[in-house]
Amino acid sequence: MAFSSKLSQSLVVTDGAARKLWLRGELEPGVSLLEHQELAAAVRSHPHAAARHRAELALALSNPLVESAGESYSRAAFHYLGFEQPELQHGFSDLDGFIGRSDFWWPGQDGRKGVVGEFDGKGKYTDAMLRSGGSPEETLYQEKIREDRIRALGFAFVRWGWSHVRDPERLRRKLIAAGLSPAGKSALLRTVST
Structure with a gap:
């Protein structure tokens, strides 16, 4: 999904995945999914640069502290509008x-x-x-x-x-x-x- 979807949709999924990993003790707050070795390798191996860039951005912005889809959509809008991530x-x-x-x-x-x-x-x-x-x-x-x-x-x-x-x-x-x-x-x- 991160390869082909809009950032807002991808963040809902990547934030949710990060949250599940965090709740299971497999990811620390402040650590993005892009730092997960297997996911980073999968992104690097994608043949299309534009898709790699979309996925890298979604995984880099992922955060386990996000609690709702509205928060994920908001964070995508902050990025799109050029505001600092809070x-x-x-x-x-x-x-x-x-x-x-x-x-x-x-x-x-x-x-x-x-x-x-x-x-x-x-x-x-x-x-x-x-x-x-x-x-x-x-x-x-x-x-x-x-x-x-x-x-x-x-x-x-x-x-x-x-x-x-x-x-x-x-x-x-x-x-x-x-x-x-x-x-x-x-x-x-x-x-x-x-």
Whole structure:
């Protein structure tokens, strides 16, 4: 699949495979599938350069910390749009204790605050299993409290859904408005106000 599919589709599979290997103790966080010797050899042996490049990219970007297809699609969009790949599942705490984890975290650079990103699929609020049995209203309320506590730490916070990853220009505008820049390693813009 990594040889012939779009990056977004390939990342769903490679992130999922990386996660399974990680849960079985066969892959460390921060290690991509491209570092797996057998997979790397299979990629190198493919006769077509374009297919090799597609597979290398999907395997290099694979990450066992991705928890949903929406997160994989988001990461493909970040690559396509030229944004730095964020840290995944970053934990936040305040004086009251642990707040929670974010899907995406772009740390601040040069004294600037970071940006927290969340992919929100509809199931997060409508699927009883994903809500841990709580009501949709309670889930939404708890999300609001979590977001407010993270924002109180001084970080920008941005949310997006399927419509944004399907139309990357919309996602690009949201990320830029939150303080990110698609230009180079220094991905945070100096913002006057948040």
